[in-house]
Every structure is written in C-alpha cells, then in structure tokens.
Amino acid sequence: MTAQDVKALRPLASTDGDPVFDEPWQAQALAMADSLVQNEMFGADAWAxxxxxxxxxxxxxxxxDTQDTYYVCVLLTLEKLVANHSVIDQKAMIGKRKDWEEAYLSTPHGQPVRLK
Amino acid sequence: MPEYDAKKVTEIHQHLHSHLPSDSALRVKALESLLVDKGLIDPRTIDAWVEAYTEEIGPKRGAHVIARAWSDPNYKQWLMKDAPAAIDKLGYLGNATAHLKVVENTDSIHNLVVCTLCSCYPFSILGVAPAWYKAAAYRSRAVRDPRGVLAEFGVVIDDKIEVRVWDSTAELRYLVLPQRPAGSDDLSEGELAGLVTRNSMIGTDRDLTAKTGGIS
Known part of the structure; x- marks a missing residue:
C-alpha cells in the first residue's frame, strides 16, 4: 500500500465523527504557529x-475545559510570541483588527472583504 | 419611533453584525495580514497547511505505519529503533515526527500517551489532536489515574497488565503500536490499516478486532 493509496481511502473530516476544527480561524492560528516554528521565529519548546x-x-x-478555550489560548500565545519575537507589537495587532472590523462592516454582504 | 420601525432597525443591526466574524477570527486575520506584510509568513503556506490538515493529513497515516509494522518484522524492528527514519520511508516525515518514539503494547503492557503541559502530539502522522487530548481533564488525570481515564474510554485494563504513561514534549512525542488483532493473519496491509483506530495509537483504545473498528 502506498502513501497515495492511504490518501485515497476516506476523507479525514469524518474521522471519529468530530470535525477537525470547529471554526476556520482555529486552523489558521495553528497553521501560523507551525509556520513560525518552521521559520524559526520561535522554537517548538518555547511554543509548548x-x-x-x-x-x-x-x-x-x-x-x-473546551476546544474553544484551547484555541483562544493558542491565539493568545501566538500574539504574545509574535510580539516578543518580531517588530509587530500589540498596538499594531489592535489597529489591524479594527481595520478588519471596519472593512467587514462597510462591505456589502456577498462582496469580498478587503482592507482599504 | 413606531414599533415596526424599531423592530426593523434591530433586524438590520442584527443582520449587519451576523456577518461580522468573531473577535478571535478578526484577531487571526489581523495577525496574518501583519505577518504577511512583514514577509514573516507566506499566505500560500498557511492556506496549504489548513487544507492539508483539514482534508488529508490524519490518523490514516499512522494506521499505515502500524499496518506495515504488523506485516513486516524488519520494518517493525526499524520502527522501534528509529521511528523518524522508518516513518520517513513511507513518505510521512513531518516536523512533529522528527523526534518520535514508538512504544509497543504487549499482553503485559499497555501504553498511554498524554501531554501534561499543552498538546504535543505527532500531528504529521495522526492529524490534529482530538478535543479530549487537549482538554485539561485528560492532561491532568492521565498520569494520576490512567486506569480511571481508560475506563471512561470504555477500556478496562486487567490488574495484571502494567499501564505505562508517556508524557509528550515538543522534543519527544510518542506513538503507541497496538497489538495486532487475533484472526487478522490473512489480511492485506491495506485491510490491516483499516482495523487501526486513532485512539489505539494514543492508547485510549486497546483491543482491536479483525472485524470492526478502524478509521472512518
């Protein structure tokens, strides 16, 4: 059996009946954390x-004690480590979050949301 | 204001805000755009990661490793001695398996894996950790009361069987090699992989059978 055969078996999304992520932002937060470990912004041990x-x-x-609490902690940790290990500070994060909120509120429903 | 108008305003307000992502989602978007702007991450890498871990990378990879170990004694020996290299042979080497140890269940030993600190897990061969693995209840009780935790998973371990608990770290993660089910001698490697459950590779499942179970 090759890796390709395993891939073709069944979709992971149905594994054990649980969705892999409850919301897309959870996946994006983990993806960023893993990516920053690979890019050596911080180490896997520092992350843990x-x-x-x-x-x-x-x-x-x-x-x-829920998955939501876990991912909120993931996000907090990510924000903290990015602030500690890059030029991006808390103020920039708050400002950019506000920009995104305004972009969502000012974009008609159905249109792609973009920062100005 | 007439009652109708007030209701309408409320509806418009709710409608508007129903399209606004949650605070966490907005913060993630903010962080991603800042990191991309500074050239610290590539958005294509993030998209590819999310797609891979949502759709493709999961415990089927681990099941393939286990089935190969059950079918090929030389492979099993290699896996027990040097898991990263043996897993790499199947094309699955990932960042989280660079330091991986395989622990084998026997008639007298049952292995259980936990990360008491956070959620260290061999995600490149098992996918994203299940919600219970990340929960404080599991992380705090698996070491203190492994038999009690196992019982809650419906796994009752005979007193004669030693339970070994392995605490994962970012530096060293674990994969349980469950026992091959009785009556599976004639099965192909692909069929054997279908008998392996995700939980059996973490240790919250033990007695696999030749007829049921498996990753669906």
Missing part, C-alpha cells in the same frame, strides 16, 4: 511552554 502557561492560566481562571 507558552501555550502550557496560557492553558494553566485559563484553567485557574475557571474557563470552560
């Missing part, structure tokens, strides 16, 4: 330590 810390804090704060 920071994510572990975020999960510990979430649990201590009484956040629900």
């Amino acid at each position: 330590d920071a994510l572990g810390q975020a999960l510990k804090l979430a649990a201590a704060s009484g956040d629900a």
Whole structure:
C-alpha cells in the first residue's frame, strides 16, 4: 500500500465523527504557529511552554475545559510570541483588527472583504 | 419611533453584525495580514497547511505505519529503533515526527500517551489532536489515574497488565503500536490499516478486532 493509496481511502473530516476544527480561524492560528516554528521565529519548546502557561492560566481562571478555550489560548500565545519575537507589537495587532472590523462592516454582504 | 420601525432597525443591526466574524477570527486575520506584510509568513503556506490538515493529513497515516509494522518484522524492528527514519520511508516525515518514539503494547503492557503541559502530539502522522487530548481533564488525570481515564474510554485494563504513561514534549512525542488483532493473519496491509483506530495509537483504545473498528 502506498502513501497515495492511504490518501485515497476516506476523507479525514469524518474521522471519529468530530470535525477537525470547529471554526476556520482555529486552523489558521495553528497553521501560523507551525509556520513560525518552521521559520524559526520561535522554537517548538518555547511554543509548548507558552501555550502550557496560557492553558494553566485559563484553567485557574475557571474557563470552560473546551476546544474553544484551547484555541483562544493558542491565539493568545501566538500574539504574545509574535510580539516578543518580531517588530509587530500589540498596538499594531489592535489597529489591524479594527481595520478588519471596519472593512467587514462597510462591505456589502456577498462582496469580498478587503482592507482599504 | 413606531414599533415596526424599531423592530426593523434591530433586524438590520442584527443582520449587519451576523456577518461580522468573531473577535478571535478578526484577531487571526489581523495577525496574518501583519505577518504577511512583514514577509514573516507566506499566505500560500498557511492556506496549504489548513487544507492539508483539514482534508488529508490524519490518523490514516499512522494506521499505515502500524499496518506495515504488523506485516513486516524488519520494518517493525526499524520502527522501534528509529521511528523518524522508518516513518520517513513511507513518505510521512513531518516536523512533529522528527523526534518520535514508538512504544509497543504487549499482553503485559499497555501504553498511554498524554501531554501534561499543552498538546504535543505527532500531528504529521495522526492529524490534529482530538478535543479530549487537549482538554485539561485528560492532561491532568492521565498520569494520576490512567486506569480511571481508560475506563471512561470504555477500556478496562486487567490488574495484571502494567499501564505505562508517556508524557509528550515538543522534543519527544510518542506513538503507541497496538497489538495486532487475533484472526487478522490473512489480511492485506491495506485491510490491516483499516482495523487501526486513532485512539489505539494514543492508547485510549486497546483491543482491536479483525472485524470492526478502524478509521472512518
């Protein structure tokens, strides 16, 4: 059996009945984290330590033990490590988030949303 | 304002906001555009990753590795000694398998994998970790009460069987080699791969059968 045969078996999306991701942003956040580890912005161990810390804090704060909480921690960790290891700071993230929000609100439904 | 108008305004307001992505989604978009602008990530890489991990890369890869180990004693020996190289042979070497150890279940040993810190997992051969693997409940209890956790998965381990718990890290991840099911002697490698469940490769499943189970 070749790798190609395995690929052809069945789609992963039905594995164990769970969707792989609940929302697309979760996949994009993980993709960015993996990509930045590969690009050596930060190491896999630094990622694991920071994510572990975020999960510990979430649990201590009484956040629900859910997949959503997990991915919110992934996003927080990503923002923190990017701020620590690049020229992109918290202020730039907040500003760009606002730009995207305005772009969504000012774009008619059905039209592609783009930053001005 | 007449009641009708007030209702209409509310509807328009709700409609408008229903198209606004969540706070998390907006933050991810912001981060991605900043990283792309600075040349720190390639948007095509991100799109390709998302597509691969949503549609293609999953536990079927791990099942292929296990089926090969069951079918070929030399391959199994290699896999136990040098898992990254043996997995690379099947074309699956990924970043998360660069440091991977395979632990074998036997009649007297059951292996269970956890990441107590976060969610370290051999995702390039098992896909994205299931929700329960990332949950605090599993991460905190798998070491303390492995038999209790296994029982919740419907796996009751005889007292005579030793349960070994492996705590994954970013540097070293684990894959369980489950026991080949009885009555599977005549099955092809492809058919054997169909008997392997994702959970059996993490250790939250144990007794595979020649008739049921498998990754669907």
